[in-house]
Amino acid sequence: MKNVDVLIVGAGPAGLGAALSAHDFGLSVLVVDENPRAGGQIYRALQENPARGLGRILGADYLAGKPLLERFAASGVAHLPRARVWQIGHDNVAYLSALSPGPRPEPVKARFIVLATGAQERPFPLPGWTIPGAMTVGGAQILLKTAGLLPPDDTVLIGGGPLLYQFAWQIFQAGSRIQAIVDTRGPIASRPLFGHAISALRAPALLWRGMKLLAAPRRHGARRVRGAAAIRISGESRVDSVHYSLQGVEHTLETSAVLLHAGLMPEINFSSALGCAHFWNRQQHAWQAHCSIWRESSRPGLFIAGDAGGIAGAEAARLSGSIAALEIARQAGKIGAPERDERARPLFRRWRQQLAPRPFLDALYPPPPECFSPPDETIVCRCENVTAGEIRRAARLGASGPNQIKALTRAGMGPCQGRFCACVTAALAAQAAGLGLGEVAMPRGRFPLKPVTLEEIALSDADGLDV
Amino acid sequence: MPSAAPFKRLPTDGGETLNIDIDGQPCAVDARWTVAAALIAHGRLACRRTADGQARGPFCLAGACFECRVTIDGIPGRQACLTPVAPDMKITFDDPPEDAA
Numbered sequence: 001m002k003n004v005d006v007l008i009v010g011a012g013p014a015g016l017g018a019a020l021s022a023h024d025f026g027l028s029v030l031v032v033d034e035n036p037r038a039g040g041q042i043y044r045a046l047q048e049n050p051a052r053g054l055g056r057i058l059g060a061d062y063l064a065g066k067p068l069l070e071r072f073a074a075s076g077v078a079h080l081p082r083a084r085v086w087q088i089g090h091d092n093v094a095y096l097s098a099l100s101p102g103p104r105p106e107p108v109k110a111r112f113i114v115l116a117t118g119a120q121e122r123p124f125p126l127p128g129w130t131i132p133g134a135m136t137v138g139g140a141q142i143l144l145k146t147a148g149l150l151p152p153d154d155t156v157l158i159g160g161g162p163l164l165y166q167f168a169w170q171i172f173q174a175g176s177r178i179q180a181i182v183d184t185r186g187p188i189a190s191r192p193l194f195g196h197a198i199s200a201l202r203a204p205a206l207l208w209r210g211m212k213l214l215a216a217p218r219r220h221g222a223r224r225v226r227g228a229a230a231i232r233i234s235g236e237s238r239v240d241s242v243h244y245s246l247q248g249v250e251h252t253l254e255t256s257a258v259l260l261h262a263g264l265m266p267e268i269n270f271s272s273a274l275g276c277a278h279f280w281n282r283q284q285h286a287w288q289a290h291c292s293i294w295r296e297s298s299r300p301g302l303f304i305a306g307d308a309g310g311i312a313g314a315e316a317a318r319l320s321g322s323i324a325a326l327e328i329a330r331q332a333g334k335i336g337a338p339e340r341d342e343r344a345r346p347l348f349r350r351w352r353q354q355l356a357p358r359p360f361l362d363a364l365y366p367p368p369p370e371c372f373s374p375p376d377e378t379i380v381c382r383c384e385n386v387t388a389g390e391i392r393r394a395a396r397l398g399a400s401g402p403n404q405i406k407a408l409t410r411a412g413m414g415p416c417q418g419r420f421c422a423c424v425t426a427a428l429a430a431q432a433a434g435l436g437l438g439e440v441a442m443p444r445g446r447f448p449l450k451p452v453t454l455e456e457i458a459l460s461d462a463d464g465l466d467v
Numbered sequence: 468m469p470s471a472a473p474f475k476r477l478p479t480d481g482g483e484t485l486n487i488d489i490d491g492q493p494c495a496v497d498a499r500w501t502v503a504a505a506l507i508a509h510g511r512l513a514c515r516r517t518a519d520g521q522a523r524g525p526f527c528l529a530g531a532c533f534e535c536r537v538t539i540d541g542i543p544g545r546q547a548c549l550t551p552v553a554p555d556m557k558i559t560f561d562d563p564p565e566d567a568a
Binding site for chain 2: 034035036041045048049050051052053054057082099120121130131132133134135136138139140142143144146147148149150151152153154174176236237238239240256257267382383385414415416419420451
């Protein structure tokens with residue numbers, strides 16, 4: 001068993017921000033991450049890009065991560081890449097498995113744990129979304145960042161939100177093209193949006209960039225479809241077309257790849273499995289953990305930094321990691337409350353600036369209705385092949401929430417552990433019961449958070465393990 | 468059905484390449500790629516079948532969805548998106564879908 005002061009799960013901006021600050025206070029820190037390099041999804045492969053000119057293609061937001069990664073590499077903070085925490089047991093002991101051949105990582109007992117597990121893309125269950133060739137926009141962007149791969153010229157993007165338009169812009173910057181964007185944004189509820197726009201004016205650079213991104217598809221010959229209904233994807237072992245209806249008329253686009261994006265939501269499997277208190281964030285249409293201003297969850301000593309605690313973007317994530325580290329340093333007796341507050345003041349100011357445009361973006365791109373109410377034939381749980389119709393039937397039979405529906409239908413029981421279905425199942429349960437989206441039980445995360453072998457459990461010195 | 472258009476490679480900086488074996492086919496790939504990138508670059512978008520016969524392939528590319536499970540050097544159930552390629556790596560498919568790439 002290894003002992004550290006601070007265990008940080010995730011090497012994205014939040015994890016690195018927390019690691020560097022905690023390290024500066026003389027605390028022993030270990031950062032664990034599934035990927036070979038630090039940076040998280042946002043700065044993937046920033047220091048080892050295989051393609052020429054990728055920095056220009058991906059833009060300033062991507063290159064902005066460079067100083068952070070350089071500081072982390074120079075800091076000497078312990079970093080365990082290609083490893084995952086699959087359980088946090090009694091006494092804050094974390095159990096790890098390796099994704100690479102070689103020695104098995106020993107369990108880590110930590111005084112403080114920072115969950116910096118980031119965001120995941122919101123599941124966007126459309127009929128046919130399981131067919132090979134249908135991927136997430138974020139996934140395709142990871143292929144561009146890590147491998148210099150661009151989607152086919154006839155690709156169709158479906159959904160909306162900043163990431164979708166940013167990725168389209170990156171494709172055009174690379175000199176490539178796409179066929180169409182099927183934008184699922186509904187009519188704008190203008191009054192609340194106007195109010196949010198005022199606060200978003202505090203971030204003029206972001207608004208300007210947004211307008212540039214929205215104008216790009218037309219300039220690059222991509223069709224932009226608005227108001228499409230009944231969207232579905234077809235193909236056998238590879239996507240071959242997208243179908244939708246526009247004012248009652250059926251349309252078909254032949255295509256070799258479909259990229260889906262319905263926004264981001266916090267990764268809450270960890271905090272939920274640990275029994276932390278959560279609430280339904282109405283603006284972001286997602287559950288998130290209750291945290292103090294210092295990012296401490298309802299479980300003492302467990303902090304949640306970055307998008308894992310609410311979607312706010314990379315720079316806000318880095319700042320929130322540093323803010324969490326200040327409170328950790330105080331609890332560890334390294335600094336007093338006055339020094340913590342003094343050091344935190346500029347961080348909070350910049351953090352609030354980062355948050356200013358969020359309500360506007362959240363109101364501009366709410367999740368498409370398909371995310372909460374897909375047609376009956378749609379596979380909702382990809383792992384266990386459970387359709388929306390089967391989930392509705394279970395809800396009508398009296399299953400009162402996503403956890404009961406899981407027991408009845410197996411939805412959420414597969415290797416992804418509900419990451420790509422649980423919020424949809426919960427929405428279907430809410431509709432069946434006539435409740436609002438956040439009024440049903442939250443899908444409960446369960447350890448192990450990702451599949452592990454029996455051998456790993458057997459050899460993990462599992463005294464504190466509930467298995 | 469018209470043949471599918473491929474994913475395209477940006478010009479690289481001339482980094483190292485290495486050889487792997489995808490389902491018996493020798494393939495030269497960038498040494499910094501993941502197995503998922505190698506499969507997609509070689510048109511292999513389907514990499515397994517569900518129990519009821521549906522083809523599935525890489526979806527989230529971020530380690531969360533577990534759709535890209537393949538057999539790597541004889542070990543089944545490995546996530547292609549989290550596994551870097553290595554010299555002479557052998558990738559096979561548990562229940563090989565007929566690929567339409």
